[in-house]
Amino acid sequence: MMESDLTALDAARMCKALGHPARIGILRQLLREERCICGRIVEVLPLAQSTVSQHLKVLKDAGLISGEVEGPRTCYCADRQRLAALAAALSAMLSPCREEQR
Amino acid sequence: MMESDLTALDAARMCKALGHPARIGILRQLLREERCICGRIVEVLPLAQSTVSQHLKVLKDAGLISGEVEGPRTCYCADRQRLAALAAALSAMLSPCREEQR
DNA sequence: ATCACTTATCGTTGAATTACGATAAAAACT
C-alpha cells in the first residue's frame, strides 16, 4: 500500500491547477528538463515574468511542483509522484469496484 | 493505436472542468449510478437546481459527460472513455520517452 | 386546454482569475 490516495478535494485542487494551458505547458517543460529556473520557463512561454511566477505559485500550492531557492534564483521540479497519484485517482474513479473514498 | 490522444489544450479544458469539487462530485455520482437524471443529482448535492444544471453544462462542454433528452427530463452519463483518455494523458506526461504532442 | 413536472436559460451579484508593469528583496559580482 502506498498511501497516496487523494481526497476528492485534493484531486479537484490539482485539476484546477492543471486547468490552464500555460500551467500545462510549464509542467511539461519541467518534466522535459527535469529542473528549471523560473527564467528558463519565461524564455519558453510567451508570458511576462510576473505571470509565470504566479502560475508557478499555483502549481506549487497544488503540490504539483516544488521549488527551492538557490542563491538568487529558484529551481523548480515537477512532483512526478503527485502527478502519478492524480492519474491514478482518475483511473480509480473508473473502476466499478472501489471502496468509498472520502 | 487508439487515436484518443489529447492536445494540451483539450487536457487543460477537461482538467478545468474537473477543477471544482461539485463537478467531481457530479462525475462520481454519474459513475456510481451509470445513468442519472438532473433531478437525481440535485437530490444528492447541496446546490440549487440551476447551479447543478450549469455544472452539468460545463462537464458536457468538456466532453466528460453526455446528456440526452428523454421526454421532459435529461439523462446524463459519464464518458468513461474520455476520462480514461485524460488519465492516460497525464500518465503519458510522466514517461520520459514520448513523442512530441502538439 | 390546463396543470404538474423537469430542466435550461436569463439576469444579477459577489468573488476569483488572469494578465501586466512596477517595485521590492535577496544574492552575487565589481
Place this chain on the structure above:
DNA sequence: AGTTTTTATCGTAATTCAACGATAAGTGAT
C-alpha cells in the same frame, strides 16, 4: 558600497466563475 541578476509580490484592470432566484420551454397527464 554599488550594480546586476533573478524572482516574488503589489496594485490594477478586464474577464471569467459560481451561486442563486426567476422564468421560459418542453413533455406528459388530467
